[in-house]
Amino acid sequence: MKMDRRIWILRGVTALLIFGVWEAAERAGLIDPLFFSSPSLIMQRLISMIADGSIWPHITASATVIGLGFALAALVGIPIGLAMGKSKILGGTLEPYIAAIYASPTVAFLPLMIIWLGIGIPSKVALVFLGCVIIIIVNTEAGVAQVDHRLIETARSFMAREMQILWIIILPAALPFILAGMRLAMGRALLMVVVAEIYASNAGLGYLIFQAGGYYDTAQVFVGVAVLATAGVLLNTTLRLVERKLAPWRIEAH
Amino acid sequence: MVIASVPAKCMKQLSSAALALCVCLFAHAAKAEKVRIAIPGLSPNSAFFMVAVEKGYYSEEGIEVEVNQAGGGTAIPALVSGEMQFSASTGSAISAILKGAKLKVVMVGQDRPGAQIWTSRPNLKSMTDLRGQQIGVQSRGDTGELAVLSLLKKSGIPRDYVSFTPMGTGGTRLAALRSKALPAVLLNWFEIAELRPSDLAEAHPLIDLYGEVRMPYNGLATSDDVIRNKSDLLHRFIRASLKGVGYMLSFNSESIKLISSYAKMPVEIVRFDFDKMIPSVLPDGIADEQMQKTEIGLRAELLGMPTDKPIPTSSVFDFTAVTKASKDLKASGWKPTS
Numbered sequence: 001m002k003m004d005r006r007i008w009i010l011r012g013v014t015a016l017l018i019f020g021v022w023e024a025a026e027r028a029g030l031i032d033p034l035f036f037s038s039p040s041l042i043m044q045r046l047i048s049m050i051a052d053g054s055i056w057p058h059i060t061a062s063a064t065v066i067g068l069g070f071a072l073a074a075l076v077g078i079p080i081g082l083a084m085g086k087s088k089i090l091g092g093t094l095e096p097y098i099a100a101i102y103a104s105p106t107v108a109f110l111p112l113m114i115i116w117l118g119i120g121i122p123s124k125v126a127l128v129f130l131g132c133v134i135i136i137i138v139n140t141e142a143g144v145a146q147v148d149h150r151l152i153e154t155a156r157s158f159m160a161r162e163m164q165i166l167w168i169i170i171l172p173a174a175l176p177f178i179l180a181g182m183r184l185a186m187g188r189a190l191l192m193v194v195v196a197e198i199y200a201s202n203a204g205l206g207y208l209i210f211q212a213g214g215y216y217d218t219a220q221v222f223v224g225v226a227v228l229a230t231a232g233v234l235l236n237t238t239l240r241l242v243e244r245k246l247a248p249w250r251i252e253a254h
Numbered sequence: 255m256v257i258a259s260v261p262a263k264c265m266k267q268l269s270s271a272a273l274a275l276c277v278c279l280f281a282h283a284a285k286a287e288k289v290r291i292a293i294p295g296l297s298p299n300s301a302f303f304m305v306a307v308e309k310g311y312y313s314e315e316g317i318e319v320e321v322n323q324a325g326g327g328t329a330i331p332a333l334v335s336g337e338m339q340f341s342a343s344t345g346s347a348i349s350a351i352l353k354g355a356k357l358k359v360v361m362v363g364q365d366r367p368g369a370q371i372w373t374s375r376p377n378l379k380s381m382t383d384l385r386g387q388q389i390g391v392q393s394r395g396d397t398g399e400l401a402v403l404s405l406l407k408k409s410g411i412p413r414d415y416v417s418f419t420p421m422g423t424g425g426t427r428l429a430a431l432r433s434k435a436l437p438a439v440l441l442n443w444f445e446i447a448e449l450r451p452s453d454l455a456e457a458h459p460l461i462d463l464y465g466e467v468r469m470p471y472n473g474l475a476t477s478d479d480v481i482r483n484k485s486d487l488l489h490r491f492i493r494a495s496l497k498g499v500g501y502m503l504s505f506n507s508e509s510i511k512l513i514s515s516y517a518k519m520p521v522e523i524v525r526f527d528f529d530k531m532i533p534s535v536l537p538d539g540i541a542d543e544q545m546q547k548t549e550i551g552l553r554a555e556l557l558g559m560p561t562d563k564p565i566p567t568s569s570v571f572d573f574t575a576v577t578k579a580s581k582d583l584k585a586s587g588w589k590p591t592s
Contacts, residue, residue: 033354034334034350034354035331035334110422110426111425111426111429114429114430114433114435115429115435118433118435119419119430119436198420198422199419199420199421199422199426200419200421200426200430200435201419201420202388202417202419207420210393210394210420211394211395211420213327214327214349214393214394214395214396214420215349215394215556215557215558216330216349216350216353216355216557217353217557
């Protein structure tokens, strides 16, 4: 508890220091507000956007894309990762393709997405999906690969069916890896939604950021960035809580 | 032994010549001033610049040009910080100036946007059909969007008659046109030149912004620091750029070849764009007062700035250097040669 409190205090002090120096630098004329804005201007803009409701359509649009893309990535990625981890043949066959997709600049697929799926939500969800699914597959496969084979052999010797082995042994053992993969994928989803909304969008936090950038409205750029950063922290914390709930046996080293 | 046999007078002459050559080489190397310029892309939109580079006009002025491909979003902060000296993204520069950046537009390339609005939807035949529809532009707040807003204003139509969707560079907009994903898209001349016969079966121009709108299009922007502290460099750079304009206006075919070579674009596409663009080129690089006021007014509206007090054109445009350079060239009797 003492350690937790100390960490929270240090976090608060660090944030105050960063924002304090930034604000002071802007007021002293050391930085150009056209390109850096200031914490007070950003806060003013955020408050006015919340008050007049103009921020909510953008948050809703991005949240929809992230939610759908991420959910689809988990629904597709976890079974594929489990299958690849269980089957050496399948794992060996798919691995180079997975690596190739992971290394590809997903933003390059944007024009193709627009041609195939149009300019609405589907193309954006597809881009978020592509960005997240590989991370989930790779982490799930790694989780399955590290399961103690003696447990599986023991279960088989007691005539356990493959589905029972998967559900009772493999999945719980791989769960921490799967959840870690989901946390990483969530960060990627936040990044990809911004990329997806640069073009062919009229709403969303990515659209807000790039439109504001084009109009040299730096305060609004930072409002978009701040909302995304806050979402990242909240979602990461939520997934950590889920991880603690679902995998309480996992001991975290301090 | 061989040296001893050379007459002393001859040796003296050889030494003088060698010394003079060294001085010339050193002087030339010392004189060449490095300048960084940002152009949004290698397209005929920056034709005068490419021609001036290929013809060596900048080198003649003792300027070594380093070209960076960068749009306004990157170029403008680089101009403000002094990392770059010039940018061809005059539209972005004007927006930044209105927001307080210490920059000026010092030369304007054309007096019309080289663009049209195209559609693949057969039910759309004129601007009135675009009510409530989306137009795909390169980015929000760019010159294309401003051109449409200018036309709406000229026609007495409210600004929110249409909405704009940023689509990035031509490839995405062409894809949107082909797939009918958007009702209409804005295409530049060289993008129109890339339309295939199969596209033209359904796609047709809806609005000719080039024929309908007058606005500053392309040119050069620089920082107040360069204007104040490097006025000689500015003068020489603009003089070389005006020579590029002069050459373009006098030698169309040769210019097309130079641009094609520099931009590595097919000659047919460059020719299409060039032939459309050339009537709109401003030979002296100066936009008239009315054009300046209209541009500033529209951009201020777009940026949500108060428009009750008119913004002086001198706070955005500074044609002192281009006027002087133009007079210099006339006085010297300079004529482009092929």
